[in-house]
Structures are given as structure tokens and as C-alpha cells.
Amino acid sequence: MCALLAVAPQNSATAAGAQARTHFVEIVMQVVINRVEKEEAVVLLRDESGRIFATADQLRRWRIRPPVLADRIIGGANYFDVFSLDGAAISVNDTRQLIEVMLPANAFETTQRASEMVTRPVPAAAGFGGFLSYDAVWQRTPEVSDPLATVEVGAFNRLGMGSSQFFLRGNDRRGIRLESFWSKDFPQRVATLRIGDSVSRSAEGWGRSLRFGGVQFGTNFATRPGLSLLPMQTVSGSAVVPSTVDVFVNNALVTQQDVPPGPFSIGNIPISSGPG
Incomplete structure (x- = not known):
């Protein structure tokens, strides 16, 4: 079910048609971003030309960095044209109520990961x-x-x-x-x-x-067994689709991390130094 919404743009940066009333339609869509299907359908806005707008909060939930300037301000909320995101490739299927978005890795927030550390042992109660x-x-x-x-x-x-x-x-x-x-x-x-x-x-x-x-x-x-007194190393990279990152040190696997699309960094990498 779709609802018709008529609003007046409040963004002064949009000069063309600033005084004209723009018609938006609320649409419920399932979103797939870089081959990752989001858990819940969301309500988006579509204008008369077919362009689709999402709020800043929606972009952040999808780990997408919102542009500095909003394309529309509606009801006090910033809306961004999904088609205008840098490097975006958009596919809309109205029959399935599905929108698929492909973005470059630098469009996402950085994912922070840490190498799994050995669980700190709990001191046993000493007997006599x-x-x-x-x-x-x-x-x-x-x-x-x-x-x-x-x-x-x-x-x-x-x-x-x-x-x-x-x-x-x-x-x-x-x-x-x-x-x-x-x-x-x-x-x-x-x-x-x-x-x-x-x-x-x-x-x-x-x-x-x-x-x-x-x-x-x-x-x-x-x-404190396992406590490192040396600075721990960090590795970074980026992934366009959900990936598994294997980190090797001296040909030995030290950590394996699942990362979502976008830049990532993995800390606490145990690097051999000095006496080892």
C-alpha cells in the first residue's frame, strides 16, 4: 500500500523549483546492499521522477556514510538521494518491493575488529x-x-x-x-x-x-600470563562484499575475522619482536 505525500522542499541549496510543491510517495522496500540483505523492510520516499530518498539514520544503520549536505529536508529530517551516492549502482524491482544497492568500499564506515586474545585464566583457589x-x-x-x-x-x-x-x-x-x-x-x-x-x-x-x-x-x-608488553600491530584494508580476512604472521594463521562491506581494521595482531 502506498501513501501520497506533498511537501515543500526546505533546502535553500536547491534553487530549481524551490517554491513548487514536490510530491513524494512512501514506499516499503526490502533493501540489499552489496549483496547483504537487511533484516527489516524500510519506508523510503520516491519522487515524481522515480528517485528514492533515505534518511540519515537509515544510511547509518546500513553503515553508509551520509553526504555532508542533504538533498531534501522534510519534516525536519535530512533525506538523501540514494541514486546520488558516490559510485552507487541501483536496481529497483517494484514487483518484489526490492532495491539492490552496490557501493564502493569507501562509501561505508570503517569496521573495527580485534584479534582474538586468549581468555584470561581465572586464578584457582590455593590449597595447603x-x-x-x-x-x-x-x-x-x-x-x-x-x-x-x-x-x-x-x-x-x-x-x-x-x-x-x-x-x-x-x-x-x-x-x-x-x-x-x-x-x-x-x-x-x-x-x-x-x-x-x-x-x-x-x-x-x-x-x-x-x-x-x-x-x-x-x-x-x-x-598475568598472555599479557603483551610490546605495542600490538594493526592491519587494515577494504572489502566490497562480505568477506573473511585471514591474517598470517611468519606463515602462521593468527586470526580469522568476518568483515562486512567497507573499510576494516584488525588490531591486537601478535607480531614477533626481539627475543620472540
């Missing part, structure tokens, strides 16, 4: 346990028999992990404590609290590390 680690050496000559060993004893629970390391030498019949500490990781804050013996961190080439006893709290990126 312990461990014993050792490295023993026994040197024996006709004159000397010298057993050596380093031993680490540790325990852990929901409050963190504690460890003590000792150096044992059989001939001395005594042990030397190397370091003892208790540490607690905070994955959500990417930080670690350490109480006891520790080693300071100095900028490479600017100082030396020192051993000290006390409290240390600082950033620890080891608590």
Missing part, C-alpha cells in the same frame, strides 16, 4: 601444600671427600607461598641459610608482595642489584 627441592654433589678424591647440597623447603596456602633455601657442606657440619621469604601474588593488580629476603631491581646498565631483607611490593607481570 609444601615442597622440597635439592641439588646434591659429592666430590671424592683420595685426599678429600666433600659432599655439597643446596636445599629449598617451601609451603603454600591461600595466603601465599613461603620458601627457605640452605647451603649444606658435609665437611663443615653446618648449614648456611641463603634466603627466606613469604610472597603473595595479586593477579588482578599485576603485583606481588614479598616479605623477607629479596633482590633489588636496577635499570640495565645503570646500577647493580642488591640483596636486602625487608618488604617489597611492586608490579609483577608474571602474574
Whole structure:
């Protein structure tokens, strides 16, 4: 069913026939843009010459960038001539109530995508346990028999992990404590609290590390597996029709993305750098 609508153009940029009344007909059409059929039929306007007009909101819903100046202003809304879109190829089938539009890729808004990142693991609740680690050496000559060993004893629970390391030498019949500490990781804050013996961190080439006893709290990126400390790369391109983009790095597929027609960019591309 069609309705007849008579309006007066309000766009002062259209000089010809500015004072004449232009007749528009509301038409209900199914829209196909670059071979993608839109889900719902829409109401468009058709003038006496057969040209079809769509609102700015309709163009944006279709990801089409509206021109700067509207072709008509009707009821306070900006209308744009679909036939006048840059590079547009239009096919109208009134019997099927169908309008097919083909546009170049640069007529669309850019689609932003990101490479799929590994899901951040959820830290498991720690139970109670312990461990014993050792490295023993026994040197024996006709004159000397010298057993050596380093031993680490540790325990852990929901409050963190504690460890003590000792150096044992059989001939001395005594042990030397190397370091003892208790540490607690905070994955959500990417930080670690350490109480006891520790080693300071100095900028490479600017100082030396020192051993000290006390409290240390600082950033620890080891608590966030998969966190990249290097700038992530972005690739971009364009597609005229719905496409699948495969991104390869060193001949290995790193991401696969479905993109609609138009320009696209894919971020978070893992690029090998430095030590890998």
C-alpha cells in the first residue's frame, strides 16, 4: 500500500523549483546492499521522477556514510538521494518491493575488529601444600671427600607461598641459610608482595642489584600470563562484499575475522619482536 505525500522542499541549496510543491510517495522496500540483505523492510520516499530518498539514520544503520549536505529536508529530517551516492549502482524491482544497492568500499564506515586474545585464566583457589627441592654433589678424591647440597623447603596456602633455601657442606657440619621469604601474588593488580629476603631491581646498565631483607611490593607481570608488553600491530584494508580476512604472521594463521562491506581494521595482531 502506498501513501501520497506533498511537501515543500526546505533546502535553500536547491534553487530549481524551490517554491513548487514536490510530491513524494512512501514506499516499503526490502533493501540489499552489496549483496547483504537487511533484516527489516524500510519506508523510503520516491519522487515524481522515480528517485528514492533515505534518511540519515537509515544510511547509518546500513553503515553508509551520509553526504555532508542533504538533498531534501522534510519534516525536519535530512533525506538523501540514494541514486546520488558516490559510485552507487541501483536496481529497483517494484514487483518484489526490492532495491539492490552496490557501493564502493569507501562509501561505508570503517569496521573495527580485534584479534582474538586468549581468555584470561581465572586464578584457582590455593590449597595447603609444601615442597622440597635439592641439588646434591659429592666430590671424592683420595685426599678429600666433600659432599655439597643446596636445599629449598617451601609451603603454600591461600595466603601465599613461603620458601627457605640452605647451603649444606658435609665437611663443615653446618648449614648456611641463603634466603627466606613469604610472597603473595595479586593477579588482578599485576603485583606481588614479598616479605623477607629479596633482590633489588636496577635499570640495565645503570646500577647493580642488591640483596636486602625487608618488604617489597611492586608490579609483577608474571602474574598475568598472555599479557603483551610490546605495542600490538594493526592491519587494515577494504572489502566490497562480505568477506573473511585471514591474517598470517611468519606463515602462521593468527586470526580469522568476518568483515562486512567497507573499510576494516584488525588490531591486537601478535607480531614477533626481539627475543620472540
